[in-house]
Amino acid sequence: MKNPIADLNKIFDSRIRLGVMSxxxxxxxxxxxxxxxxxxxxxxxxxxxxxxxxxxxxxxxHKGFIGRKTSTTYSITELGKQAFKAHLDALEKMIKKL
Amino acid sequence: MKNPIADLNKIFDSRIRLGVMSxxxxxxxxxxxxxxxxxxxxxxxxxxxxxxxxxxxxxxxHKGFIGRKTSTTYSITELGKQAFKAHLDALEKMIKKL
DNA sequence: TATTTAACTTTGAAAAACAAAGCACTTTTA
DNA sequence: TAAAAGTGCTTTGTTTTTCAAAGTTAAATA
Incomplete structure (x- = not known):
């Protein structure tokens, strides 16, 4: 049996970062x-x-304005999408055996 | 939108414990x-x-013997199964929106 | 008898998470 | 117009978590 956690991304060990990405x-x-x-x-x-x-x-x-009030927004990057998907795939592989 | 990470189990934030359970x-x-x-x-x-x-x-x-040599093994409990399943369900809910 | 293996426990260091406070700036309110 | 409040941070310091390394006990093997 192969190491089931090797392909998990360390960055997504954090529930908060996982939440942000999702x-x-x-x-x-x-x-x-x-x-x-x-x-x-x-x-x-x-x-x-x-x-x-x-x-x-x-x-x-993204630093911008709403009217004349500052507003900071965030979006996912292509790399982020890929990494998140890879992490989810690794998770799925781990648990698909259920 | 509801807090997507509220139902994740803190114990399973660790990749290692996640791996053990899986x-x-x-x-x-x-x-x-x-x-x-x-x-x-x-x-x-x-x-x-x-x-x-x-x-x-x-x-x-489980502490036992193989012949006269000690051997320790581990198994999941009912509670463990439930908690793990609940965690996976919470994860799935988070990402099923994909 | 000396070494090795199994399964830990203990120790200590490094890393990560987190809350609280401070800050610069702007806008709203009194 | 002066005070209060909001936005989006950064800084500081504490607590929590993680982890490796070394020590331990008992049995197995050479």
Whole structure:
């Protein structure tokens, strides 16, 4: 039997980053505050996980305005999509044996 | 939109514990060394994760003998099966939106 | 008898997660 | 117009988690 966890992506061990990605897969763009409320996180905690995801080039940040108010939104990158899909495939392989 | 990560079980955030459970779902019983080799872990690391799983009553330990040599094996409990399934369901719900 | 193996426990270090506070900027409210 | 509040962070420091390495006990083997 092969090591079943070898293909899991370490970045997605975190439930929060997993949550962010799963939200971004279905929402083209989402704001900082929406994410914060959805995942029930403090600012700092969310910001640092978003940062990890951005460092990995799995998400992109968009700084813009709504009217004249600043607004930061996030979206998934192609690389992020691929990595997330690969992770899910690895997960599925692990558990499909059920 | 509801918090997508609220129903994930914290115990299964760890890839290693996830791996142990996925192995135990398909193998009625497995030995310490087999697990160790399969998941490519050091003794101490595996032992501590097994301990966490045992504390939660998700796995059971069987101390026995092969001939007169000790042999420790592990199996999943009913509670463990339920918790693992619930976790997988929560995961699936998160990503089925794909 | 010396070495090896199994299955741990203990120790300690490194990494990760997290909350809280601070901050720069803008907008809203009194 | 002065104070309050919101946005999106960064910084700081604590707590939690992870992990490797070494030590341990008992039995097996050479």
């Amino acid at each position: 939200v971004l897969v279905v929402n083209d763009e989402i704001g900082f505050n929406d994410l914060k409320q959805m995942l029930e996180l403090t600012d700092g905690n969310l910001a640092s996980h978003l940062n990890t995801l951005e460092q990995a080039d799995f998400i992109k940040v | 192995v135990l779902v398909v193998n009625d019983e497995i030995g310490f060394n087999d697990l160790k080799q399969m998941l490519e872990l050091t003794d101490g690391n595996l032992a501590s994760h097994l301990n966490t799983l045992e504390q939660a009553d998700f796995i059971k330990v």
